[in-house]
Amino acid sequence: MNLRTSRLLIHRSLLFILAFLSGGAWAAGMETVKIAADKTGFVLHPSGDRYIPWGHNYASVDILERLANDPARVEREFAEMRAAGTTVARIHPEMPRILAGPDKADPHALDQLKMLLKIAEDSGIHLKITGLACYKISDRMGWYDSMDEQDRWKTQAFFWETIARICAESPAVFAYDLVNEPAAVGKQADGWYTGRMGEVEFCQRLSLDPGTRNGDDIFREWTKRMIAAIRKHDQTHLITMGMLPFPGAYKASAEQLDFVSPHLYPKTGKVDDEIKLLKQFDWGKLIVIGETFPLKCSADDERDFLLKSRELAHGWIGHWPDESPAQLAEMKETGKATIHSAIWLSWVDLFKEIGPQMTGGTSR
Numbered sequence: 001m002n003l004r005t006s007r008l009l010i011h012r013s014l015l016f017i018l019a020f021l022s023g024g025a026w027a028a029g030m031e032t033v034k035i036a037a038d039k040t041g042f043v044l045h046p047s048g049d050r051y052i053p054w055g056h057n058y059a060s061v062d063i064l065e066r067l068a069n070d071p072a073r074v075e076r077e078f079a080e081m082r083a084a085g086t087t088v089a090r091i092h093p094e095m096p097r098i099l100a101g102p103d104k105a106d107p108h109a110l111d112q113l114k115m116l117l118k119i120a121e122d123s124g125i126h127l128k129i130t131g132l133a134c135y136k137i138s139d140r141m142g143w144y145d146s147m148d149e150q151d152r153w154k155t156q157a158f159f160w161e162t163i164a165r166i167c168a169e170s171p172a173v174f175a176y177d178l179v180n181e182p183a184a185v186g187k188q189a190d191g192w193y194t195g196r197m198g199e200v201e202f203c204q205r206l207s208l209d210p211g212t213r214n215g216d217d218i219f220r221e222w223t224k225r226m227i228a229a230i231r232k233h234d235q236t237h238l239i240t241m242g243m244l245p246f247p248g249a250y251k252a253s254a255e256q257l258d259f260v261s262p263h264l265y266p267k268t269g270k271v272d273d274e275i276k277l278l279k280q281f282d283w284g285k286l287i288v289i290g291e292t293f294p295l296k297c298s299a300d301d302e303r304d305f306l307l308k309s310r311e312l313a314h315g316w317i318g319h320w321p322d323e324s325p326a327q328l329a330e331m332k333e334t335g336k337a338t339i340h341s342a343i344w345l346s347w348v349d350l351f352k353e354i355g356p357q358m359t360g361g362t363s364r
Helices: 002-022 063-069 071-083 107-123 151-168 215-231 247-254 271-279 298-307 324-335 339-358
Strands: 032-035 042-045 054-055 087-092 097-102 126-130 174-178 183-185 193-197 200-207 238-243 259-262 288-289 315-319
Touching: 002 174, 032 174, 032 238, 054 339, 063 071, 063 107, 087 097, 097 151, 107 151, 107 215, 151 174, 151 200, 151 215, 174 200, 174 215, 183 215, 200 215, 215 238, 215 247, 238 247, 247 259, 271 298, 298 339, 315 339, 324 339
Parallel strands: 054 087, 054 315, 087 126, 126 174, 174 238, 183 200, 238 259, 259 288, 288 315
Antiparallel strands: 032 042, 193 200
């Protein structure tokens, strides 16, 4: 046995131990997520056991790049997330890597997606797969952004057909998340993208030429097209959409979704205001808070928000740091922590602390 083989066996043994200690399910026992018959939450099929999405956005701008360059890192970090109590990871496979043209997929990127499904199955973490991620400005596809609306929608539908064809048979898929925080309409001068943070833009506009259509019309039409593309290949997995905290903008699209996914970041001293906002997304469907984090508040306020939101929400997804929890803790212990790392550590500690309460491990 050579050194490389020995290291690989040790690495996989450590992953197994982490998952075992966390009570993780493995590929042989992983089940598909469905909505309960009584519409009161999610369940696993075929067992019927309750399933609560409790997890993180992971590698939001570079998941396929990580898989291409360092798959062992992704395996390790899924094991670390599972050891912290994670049941779901929201991932954003980069559209410029998936597509080689308007109707052509890159086979290498699809192999990476298959690898990710296997890692998720082995770790026992379900995936919420967010589509159309063109976040890195430097990676954008000129041919895609020069299209008119209908050709762009056709390409977006092809993207979802491709994803659904690869993922249809995997029990690791919790849901398809059609797009992150879309706007229905924009001006030609504004372009297709918005929501800039540094060198990335996290939001897209669906139309720059609405004609006589209003925002509701566009959301209904576009959502119907994307769902139809997915359902060509996958009749099983759930479908949702990542929503900005503007419920009035998204109610029309929610009509066709299996559940809704608002993104909510409570502010210091205004937790009750965020709960009131959450109530505005109560459209008779399950709610999974697709993004939350102590970005604009303390960990104590975030804890208060999460615990109070249990009366309305059925799942919660924060953000997983690039540094491991052990690295963050070491930085704190050695006095090397920055404000940035301290915030991340406060989230990881909070996630582990209240996880049993959020997922039903202890009484309310």
